[in-house]
Amino acid sequence: MEISLVNKPLTAKRSLVFFLVPNFSLLPFSAAIETLRIANRMLGYDAYSWRLASTDGAQVVSSSGIALEVNSSVADERKHLGGESRPSMVLVCSGVFVEDFQNKSVNAWLREVYNRGVAVGSLCTGAHVLASAGLLTGKRCAIHWENLPGFAEAFPQVDVFADLYEIDSNIYTCAGGTASLDMMLNLIDQDFGENLVNRVCEQALTDRVRGPHDRQRLPLRARLGVQNAKVLSIIELMEGNLAEPLSLLELADSAGLSRRQIERLFRQEMGRSPARYYLEIRLDRARHLLVQSAMPVVEVAVACGFVSASHFSKCYRELYNRSPQQERADRKVTLAQAAR
Numbered sequence: 044m045e046i047s048l049v050n051k052p053l054t055a056k057r058s059l060v061f062f063l064v065p066n067f068s069l070l071p072f073s074a075a076i077e078t079l080r081i082a083n084r085m086l087g088y089d090a091y092s093w094r095l096a097s098t099d100g101a102q103v104v105s106s107s108g109i110a111l112e113v114n115s116s117v118a119d120e121r122k123h124l125g126g127e128s129r130p131s132m133v134l135v136c137s138g139v140f141v142e143d144f145q146n147k148s149v150n151a152w153l154r155e156v157y158n159r160g161v162a163v164g165s166l167c168t169g170a171h172v173l174a175s176a177g178l179l180t181g182k183r184c185a186i187h188w189e190n191l192p193g194f195a196e197a198f199p200q201v202d203v204f205a206d207l208y209e210i211d212s213n214i215y216t217c218a219g220g221t222a223s224l225d226m227m228l229n230l231i232d233q234d235f236g237e238n239l240v241n242r243v244c245e246q247a248l249t250d251r252v253r254g255p256h257d258r259q260r261l262p263l264r265a266r267l268g269v270q271n272a273k274v275l276s277i278i279e280l281m282e283g284n285l286a287e288p289l290s291l292l293e294l295a296d297s298a299g300l301s302r303r304q305i306e307r308l309f310r311q312e313m314g315r316s317p318a319r320y321y322l323e324i325r326l327d328r329a330r331h332l333l334v335q336s337a338m339p340v341v342e343v344a345v346a347c348g349f350v351s352a353s354h355f356s357k358c359y360r361e362l363y364n365r366s367p368q369q370e371r372a373d374r375k376v377t378l379a380q381a382a383r
Contacts, residue, residue, distance in 0.1 A: 056090040056234050057131045060120060062149075063095060063103040063113060064172060068138035071166040071223035072105075075134070078227035078243060082235075085242045090234070096120050098146055106138040117152045124159055132162040132215070135169035142171060142193065142335055150176035157213070164226075167219025174198040184216040185209040185255075192328050193335025196346060208255045225253045267313075273298050274312045277305065281321050285328050288321060288348040326362050329355070333370045340367045 059079070061072065079091040097103045100116030115123070123129055133156050137144065153176040157163050165173050170186045171194060173179050179201040186194050188205045195203055208217035208226040217226040224247065232240045232252075240252060269275055277294050294317065295302050309317040329347040332338055338346070344355035359367050 057092075057230070058128075059091065059093040060115075060130045060133045061093060061095050062117075062120075062133060062135050063097050063105075063111065064135065064137035064141060064144050064169070065103055066106045066139050066141075067103065067136040068167045068219055069105045069107050069109060070221070071217070071219040072136045074221055075166060075223040075227050078224050078231070078247065081243045081246045082231050082239060085239060085246070086235070098149060117148050121152055121155065124155065124161070130156075130161060132164065134215070135163075135165040135172045136167065137165070137169045137172060138167050138219075141168040141190075142197070142337075144172060145175065153178060160213075162213045162215060164215030164217070166217055166223045168194075170194065170201075170203070170216045171197075173214070173216070174201050178214065179216075182214055183209045183211045184214070185218045185222075186216065187219045189331065190335055192331045196332060196338055197336055204256075206256050207253055210255065222253075224249065225255075225257075228252050229255070269312050271308060271312050273300060274308050277309075277317065278320070278324075281324060285325050286346055286348055288325065291317060322358060323362065325349075326359055329359065329367070330363070330370065333367055334374045340371075343367065 061076070063072075076093060079093065083089050083091055094114040095111060096115045096117065096119070097113045098117055100113060100119065102110045102112045104110045120130075120133075133153070135153070149172065153163060153173065157178055163173065163178060165184075167187055168190050170179065170184045171190075173184070174194070174197075179198065181200065181202070183202045183204065185204055185206045185208050191203060191205055194201075206218065207222040208215065208229070210226075210229070215226060215230075217223050228240050228243065231243060244250070244252060267275075267278070269278075277298050280289060280294060280297055289297075291302055291305065295305050298305065300308075305317050309315065309320060313320050315323075325347045329343050329349075332343045332346060333340075336343075340356070341352040344352045347355070349355035349358070356366055356368075359365075359370075363370070365373070
């Protein structure tokens with residue numbers, strides 16, 4: 044049964060530019076384009092058009108090693124802003140190692156795009172590029188949960204959230220993965236309404252439209268395989284207090300348990316003491332900061348609740364069998380290999 048789509052325009056509703064950063068993630072990129080392609084198919088005409096761009100117009104290699112040819116360069120896109128090829132939206136697509144992408148020409152172009160009334164946005168870690176261009180100051184944005192710690196430290200003036208996607212005025216950001224499908228469905232809903240969204244979902248074999256504030260990660264219960272509500276509430280407190288760790292007594296009081304009860308529960312459910320588990324999640328955050336930012340090791344230590352760099356290094360080495368400095372050195376080697 045055909046679902047009628049009223050007030051269909053006779054020309055393309057939106058034209059998009061996908062700007063590809065080296066090592067971009069294919070999943071959010073392809074999910075976004077496929078969602079728009081399916082919408083066009085359901086409508087029977089090209090309501091959405093797109094082209095790919097890179098810094099210099101050369102092909103870009105994704106994080107999976109697959110290279111894509113592009114249609115234009117940043118210089119070409121600056122010319123398009125004043126002509127018939129002016130886009131209605133520019134989306135920055137990136138992935139791993141985005142922290143090392145610095146390009147003044149790209150930043151200037153993105154500012155010009157935004158200042159001329161064109162919507163800008165990002166997929167996966169692309170919020171890093173938008174923030175570097177100064178477009179996210181005082182704005183809400185979404186980024187992949189794994190990159191959130193480093194992003195928050197690098198751009199404290201930005202309101203970053205572990206949401207699926209955020210729309211703040213004319214800026215669209217999403218966390219990547221399949222969240223780009225949800226953000227594109229929101230765009231389609233704005234343009235054509237719920238009927239078309241439902242038809243696209245049926246074609247894409249997705250059974251529901253997720254909202255912007257749905258979880259990125261699995262709930263703690265599913266992620267950790269833990270059923271005890273008291274333990275889960277304590278872990279949530281731990282994860283929310285990494286820079287200034289709570290004492291075991293404070294955790295016990297919040298859960299309405301004694302210190303001995305907490306110790307027993309954690310050993311039953313987590314196979315380790317609460318102090319050890321708390322240390323491990325602080326070190327996990329530290330590891331993300333080390334590989335995602337240029338923060339000095341001592342600042343990483345403070346951000347993760349350690350009183351000294353030496354104590355931090357000792358704990359880090361015991362868990363990961365290498366020092367924080369070695370972690371940084373390994374990352375540089377990985378970057379050099381990726382650039383070949």
